[in-house]
Amino acid sequence: MIKIKKLYLTHIIILINALICILMFFVDKSFNFNIYTLIRFGAKYNPMVASGQYYRLITPIFLHSDLTHLLFNMYALNILGKNIELIYGKYKFIIIYLTAGIFGSIGSFIFTKSVAVGASGAIFGLFGAYIYLYISKPDVFNIAFLKNLLTVIGINLLFGIIFPNIDNWAHICGLIGGFIVSWSVGIRVEKFLSPKKIPAKILTILLICISLITGISLNQNDWEYNLYKGEEYLKQNKIIKAKEQFIIGLSRNNTVEVFYYYLGHIYLSEGNTKKAIYHFQKAVEINPKFVEAKEILDAIQKNSL
Structure with a gap:
């Protein structure tokens, strides 16, 4: 057998x-x-x-x-x-x-x-x-x-x-x-x-x-990589490197509202209110349902009055 x-x-x-x-x-x-x-x-x-x-x-x-x-x-x-x-x-x-x-x-x-x-x-x-x-x-x-x-x-x-x-x-x-x-x-x-x-x-x-x-x-060389790397740098509090990644990503795809949102926060932390407002506005323009961007934009504009 x-x-x-x-x-x-x-x-x-x-x-x-x-x-x-x-x-x-x-x-x-x-x-x-x-x-x-x-x-x-x-x-x-x-x-x-x-x-x-x-x-x-x-x-x-x-x-x-x-x-x-x-x-x-x-x-x-x-x-x-x-x-x-x-x-x-x-x-x-x-x-x-x-x-x-x-x-x-x-x-x-x-x-x-x-x-x-x-x-x-x-x-x-x-x-x-x-x-x-x-x-x-x-x-x-x-x-x-x-x-x-x-x-x-x-x-x-x-x-x-x-x-x-x-x-x-x-x-x-x-x-x-x-x-x-x-x-x-x-x-x-x-x-x-x-x-x-x-x-x-x-x-x-x-x-x-x-x-x-x-x-x-x-x-x-894809914008999704820049978004991921930028978010990782933010977690590590490496703001300058995160900013670089978001700017590069935005140059590759300027229709991604999250890039504008993150850059808005970074410019706001740098005291550049004008650029911050512009980027939050662009985020809302691309995605009108972007509640977080709307709320921050409203708060900045109220404080500016």
């Missing part, structure tokens, strides 16, 4: 995802998590990643926006993960899974501004591992398997186009990353340190580094 080894890593990853979801429930009191809870637990938020919080390219792999999101991804992981773990071995499996997830996060970092969470980039990386397996060992699967695999990938990418809340760039980059890293490590019977695998390993590292640098450059 053939004994089948227990599959631990796939189940452990599923358990970690479930436990984090439960922990988030106790914070949010709901399984439909708000954006602040997601960011608090390590979601991909571009300004934070661009400012040096690179761990946010890994933590989103274990986070989900709601219970349905979690169940859907863990169902897919349970199906795909077991086979990849058997075919590649547990160590190569975890390398593929995490690296593909990082590729997915970096893709999202470059191409989308929204806060992002989910294991789907890593799961698409498992599809990439299947594709590498088919290319390297075509005798293992028939053409029907490849067609079914490509159909499943195509349907999932189509869903990403139809539904705007799905991060398709994370899926695409996770798929590509999964294929490349699978090529770099090889299946279970292939030696990890084989000279034939060196070009693929170099390519994997280069792609991650170049993509990350590109993402940082793009996001540090």
